[in-house]
Amino acid sequence: MAELIDGKTISTIIKDECKEKVAEYKKQGISICLAVIQVGNDPASSVYVNNKKKACAYIGIDSLSYELPEETTQEELLALIEELNQKKEVNGILVQLPVPKHIDEKTIINAISPKKDVDGFHPQSVGSLCIGQPGFVSCTPAGIIELLKRTNVDISGKHCVVIGRSNIVGKPMALLMLRENATVTVTHSKTKNIKEITKQADILIVAIGKPKYIDSSYVKEGAVVIDVGIHRNEDNKLCGDVDFESVEKIASAITPVPGGVGPMTIAMLMKNCVDSVLLQQ
Ligand code: GUN
Numbered sequence: 195m196a197e198l199i200d201g202k203t204i205s206t207i208i209k210d211e212c213k214e215k216v217a218e219y220k221k222q223g224i225s226i227c228l229a230v231i232q233v234g235n236d237p238a239s240s241v242y243v244n245n246k247k248k249a250c251a252y253i254g255i256d257s258l259s260y261e262l263p264e265e266t267t268q269e270e271l272l273a274l275i276e277e278l279n280q281k282k283e284v285n286g287i288l289v290q291l292p293v294p295k296h297i298d299e300k301t302i303i304n305a306i307s308p309k310k311d312v313d314g315f316h317p318q319s320v321g322s323l324c325i326g327q328p329g330f331v332s333c334t335p336a337g338i339i340e341l342l343k344r345t346n347v348d349i350s351g352k353h354c355v356v357i358g359r360s361n362i363v364g365k366p367m368a369l370l371m372l373r374e375n376a377t378v379t380v381t382h383s384k385t386k387n388i389k390e391i392t393k394q395a396d397i398l399i400v401a402i403g404k405p406k407y408i409d410s411s412y413v414k415e416g417a418v419v420i421d422v423g424i425h426r427n428e429d430n431k432l433c434g435d436v437d438f439e440s441v442e443k444i445a446s447a448i449t450p451v452p453g454g455v456g457p458m459t460i461a462m463l464m465k466n467c468v469d470s471v472l473l474q475q
Pocket residue numbers: 288289290291292313333459
């Protein structure tokens with residue numbers, strides 16, 4: 195049976211580390227503030243945004259909340275982002291995605307100052323990650339690196355296969371694993387003979403977006419399996435992209451859903467907010 199990689203416990207440790215740092219900064223007269231913008235009232239986005247604000251409160255980070263109506267124009271949103279870019283007291287700016295269809299996501303991401311881009315989505319942040327310069331790193335892949343390191347999984351020299359090539363997870367994940375000296379293969383919906391590739395993975399990172407898609411036939415015995423997916427199944431229970439019951443029998447370690455990668459995303463957002471102080475100095 196595979197070892198469970200406990201993202202809930204590890205995320206709490208990271209949040210507590212952030213809390214300590216925030217308290218140290220407060221003693222030096224430095225406070226940290228995150229601006230959180232949500233346009234419209236998509237219920238899933240509201241849950242995420244609330245969890246982010248709750249994490250800020252727990253850690254001692256101030257949060258400014260902007261709940262804008264669905265009809266907000268792109269110009270209005272850009273004007274708010276520009277105002278927050280200029281505001282000295284604001285360290286981080288987060289626009290919850292997706293934004294309504296009449297707003298262009300890329301234009302919004304590009305408008306956030308790279309110095310305040312705590313999501314790590316700005317082209318400058320991604321470019322810096324690519325060439326090893328300081329900058330914010332996308333929270334979910336950064337959280338996966340923390341999970342691996344804090345459960346003593348060796349990354350260097352291992353074959354890491356990433357399934358999925360999104361800008362938010364797959365691509366930055368591949369860059370981070372490369373930075374950790376893994377040999378990296380990225381697979382996606384057009385990859386031929388995908389099982390032949392995934393079965394070579396020492397570390398398999400699954401961000402495919404299909405419930406329980408990856409069963410044990412995709413996995414090498416003893417592999418470490420990281421499940422980025424989150425879905426609700428027929429019984430309204432949460433499940434991932436990995437068929438947990440099947441894969442846990444042959445993997446050496448595996449993240450559960452819930453309680454694996456999910457809680458790490460917010461913990462790393464908090465870490466990015468804390469680190470923003472150094473990046474902005
Ligand atoms: N929507 C889904 N995940 C995320 C995230 O990590 N950041 C933002 N801003 N929006 C999201």
